Amino acid sequence: MREFYTITELTREFGVSTRTLRFYEDEGLVMPVRRGRTRLFRPADRHLIKQIMRGKRLGFSINEIREIIQMYREPPGEVGQLKLMIKRIEEKREDLRQKRRDLEETLSELDGAEEACVERLAELGVNT
Amino acid sequence: MREFYTITELTREFGVSTRTLRFYEDEGLVMPVRRGRTRLFRPADRHLIKQIMRGKRLGFSINEIREIIQMYREPPGEVGQLKLMIKRIEEKREDLRQKRRDLEETLSELDGAEEACVERLAELGVNT
DNA sequence: CACGGCATTTACGTAAAAGTCAATTACGCC
DNA sequence: GGCGTAATTGACTTTTACGTAAATGCCGTG
DSSP: OOSOBOHHHHHHHHTOOHHHHHHHHHTTSOOOEEETTEEEBOHHHHHHHHHHHHHHHTTOOHHHHHHHHHHHSOOOSSHHHHHHHHHHHHHHHHHHHHHHHHHHHHHHHHHHHHHHHHHHHHHTTOOO | OOSOBOHHHHHHHHTOOHHHHHHHHHTTSOOOEEETTEEEBOHHHHHHHHHHHHHHHTTOOHHHHHHHHHHHSOOOSSHHHHHHHHHHHHHHHHHHHHHHHHHHHHHHHHHHHHHHHHHHHHHTTOOO
16 A cells, blocks of 8 residues: 555546646545645545545535545544434435435336337347 | 426426426426416426436436436437447446446445444443 | 416526636756 | 756636526416
8 A cells, every 4th residue: 555646646546637636625525745735645535535536426516525524534422423423324325325216217217228229120120 | 197287386396496497498308388388297298307306316417317318218210320329328327337336335334434433322321 | 457476588697616727836857 | 957847826717507586478366
């Protein structure tokens, strides 16, 4: 496990621009350390970026991603906070389960659509 | 099955504004018929809106949703078009499968986070 | 018929999430 | 120690997906 990554290494790995990674830093999603003015991303930052990209692919906004990321952190020490966090986690999970239902439905409709295409091809005498 | 729905009925059902439904019409996603200037949505339009909302929840852009919706339509008559459409459908499916992987990972990380919270509560002597 | 209430059209506004550009600044190396 | 490459910062721009406001139309009811 390497100790540091430069910004351009990570832009290449994740297919985003430097502007994007700096934007995430401005938003407080990642906090790379500095050597002089240069950002040095640690493995933990890299992992966070991975989670951000996942969240993006799932259609979460930056704010939602921020919330999710906070859930991955060390649990708070106070009971009320802990219970609140558990509630929030449960809500996010419900959200994700809804997405999963949406996903399965969409997938199966696409299956149907493809089948219709294949049948139509068969009618036209094309061997698939 | 009712023949027509008014715009406000559908806004209530789907929790969106009239502006949104009119926007979808401008974008060519739905094509309600008119009585005078008033829009009348048929069951097919309603079903389309349902699909649009699903796509939105999954984080697809309007353009992506438009593409997906076109896949649900009657398959084209020409062989080249059919093969192209099958390719597009396969791409979308791959996209959805990626989302599904992202989803499962996020869900299991949330599981872990919740567990950590519950444990922490137990340490504090709270009965969950 | 006047009115309340929902619909429509047109036009402008805006927040989120970056993209783009220009002007520095710093680093590595020969 | 000069030079090219890479990184930074700041300002401005863009795109998407609607929101909002103003002016007007239509229609059933009392």
